[in-house]
Every structure is written in C-alpha cells, then in structure tokens.
Amino acid sequence: MNTITKRIFTLLSVFMLIFLAGCGSSDSDKKSSGKSGGKVEAKIGVIAYMTGAGAAYGEAITNGLKLAQKEINAKGDVNIELVTEDSAGKQEQALSAGQKIMADNDILAIIGPTLSTEFKVVAPEAELNGIPIMGTSTTAEGIPQIGDYVFRNSIPEALAIPAAMEKVVAKTNGKKVAIIYGNDDVFTKSGYDTMKKEAEKMGLEVVTTETFQKGQSDYNAQLTKIKSKKPDFILASALYNEGAVIMDQARKMGIDVPFVGGNGFNSPQVIEIAGDAANGLVVATPWFGDSQEQKVVDFNNKYKEAYGKLPDQFAAQAYDALYIYADALERAGEADREAFHKALAETKDYEGILGKFSFDKEGDVVMDPTVVEIKDGKFVEFK
Secondary structure: OHHHHHHHHHHHHHHHHHHHHHHHHHHHHHHHEEEEOOOEEEEEEEEOOOOOOOHHHHHHHHHHHHHHHHHHHHOOOOOEEEEEOOOOOOHHHHHHHHHHHOOOOOOEEEEEEHHHHHHHHHHHHHHEEEEEEEEOOOOOOOHHOOOOOOOOOOOOOOHHHHHHHHHHHHEEEEEEEEEEEEEHHHHHHHHHHHHHHHHHOOEEEEEEEEEEOOOOOHHHHHHHHHHHHOEEEEEEOOOOOHHHHHHHHHHOOOOOOOOOEEEHOOOOOHHHHHHHHOEEEEEEEEEOOOOOOOHHHHHHHHHHHHOOOOOOOHHHHHHHHHHHHHHHHHOOOOOOOOHHHHHHHOOOEEOOHHHHHHHOOOOOEOOOOOEEEEEOOOOEEEE
C-alpha cells in the first residue's frame, strides 16, 4: 500500500468513526428526550398513603392514577410509567420515599404525598431539585407557595370550607357554632384556621373550641362541653378516621345539629364507619359522584368495573391529575423537566371529570367547588 493510498484509507476510517459516533449521539439524545417513534415517554413518581390508618386515601389515589395511566397509554401519544412508594402517612417515611424517587434522574415529576403534613417536607426537596410536584389531596394553606415547581389540583380548605359554611348558615340561619379539630396535624390545624377566620368574618359566635389528637377514640369530654353550649352547627376539621367516630359519638349523645367538615371528610369511609350518624355532614368538594354529566357517569362505570366500587373525590382528583400531567407532557413534546414545568404552569381551562381546571400564577387551583351533604347514607347535593 503506497503513501497516498494509506492516507486515503486513514481519512476514510476517521470519517467512519465520526459518522458512527454521530449515530451513537443521536440514539442517546433520543433516549434522554423521552421520545420513541414520536411517542413521548415519561416516568412519574408517586408517593401515597398506602398502609396504616388512612390507607383508604392512598388506595383511592393510586386506583385513580392507574386507571388514567391505562387510558393515556392506550391512546398512544404519551406513555407514562408510574413508580409508586408508600409513605404510610408519616413525614419521615414520605421524605425517604421522595428522596428515593428523586435519586432517579429519569423521573420527570412527582404526584403526592397524600397528606399536607407529608407534602410540606417533600415539596421543598423537589423544589431544590427542580422536579415538578403536584398534590392531589393536599388542601392546607400555603402548599403551592412552597415554590415554583409546586402545584396542586385539590381545592384548598380556604375555598372549600367557606363555601360549605355559607350554605349551612343560609339554610339554618345559624348564629352559634362550636369547633373541634385535630391539633397535631398540619392539615387539620390549617382547616381550623380557616374555620375560625370564616366564622369571625361571618359574624358567628364561637361558643367553644375543642381539640383532639390522631388515633383518639374517646371524645366524651369534648362533645359534652359542645352539647352544653347548644351550637346551631359544628365545624370539624379531621381526617375520616377520627371524624367519623366523633360524629358517631355525637349522635349517640343526642347532638343532632349539622356538622360542617373539612376535606378529610370527603370519603365514603365516613359513611362506612359512622353509618347513619354520618347523616347531616356538609362538605364542599370538586367531585360530585352522583352528577348525571356523561363524563362523571362514564368514570364511575369504568372505576367500578376496574375496582368493584365507586370512586371518591381522591380517586377523581388523582385521575384528573395524571391527565393534566399527560396534557402538559404532550404540549412540552419531550420528557424534559424544564419544558414540562413550563407547559404544566400554563395549564388553562383543562376539561377534566372534575370540571374546567386551571392553575393560577402560584400553581394553585382555579375552579368552583360543589357543596354536598350526607343524607340517607350517601352524598347528595346540598340545597
């Protein structure tokens, strides 16, 4: 082989290496962008309250997510993989679950944790890491204000509780109110703050304020005092476990006035635990399961077919949340956190099963709640 031939061969070898390297780079770029054959693919982390006293919340949320995931992936434009971790309703476990999820660089965004108490320790970590995170059941004050990457699609207590109180006052002409709330939980304390503020704003007389702790089973002392004050209705900020027991014991003591509950009461578990004692509970919710809107009827049927029971608010909010993520992912066109974050923040007038939904400039909910009550063992629209 002469010198000229050797040089030509060497140049051809170099060009071939460059070409192959370019091909390798193209494949790598395609993988990192989350695109496969025109389909946008993404991994979403989920932190849910799956074991423990409030496991019904986590079950409903993950059921709603899995149903939405199946439908979204079947459409073909977006493919979502869910990576789920159990928080057990505990801050430290939620934080560990969040850190485990965030350690995976392929995770695009997070849904959860379930409780505001848990969410408030995980969301700052997500904010620091530039990972979008959405609460589907976190209604305490200040959630979206944690940071730019923090969102929620659950109506805050600051909107829901006043809506329910106004309806009850208008119907009963009530003037005196008693308050009972859990003083060892961010969510229930936030609900109490809203109840107290709204009562003052409406000119209601708060005849007594009683507190309790998670896991408490005997409320005789608190309810005896409430009964002696003869309120026109009772404001209760509690999770469904304690809230249902409070109502059951109240009815057995002869307290028959309406209860106005916070978001923790928006579960069929209240009826299952309290039975007839749950009648007279009034709450505000974005989800009215007995609506005859076709999209609600269809969701109820699909959910019941999949899980053998009807969905609650938490299932519906989780279902819509994943669709909101999928919509933002499709608009972003790639599984890139910054592109996804920008598209998510721009969500406006999205039509979900809960109704028309938008984020405000802080990542909070823009939509109207429906006020419902438990009557004859089921949630009906309060009129």
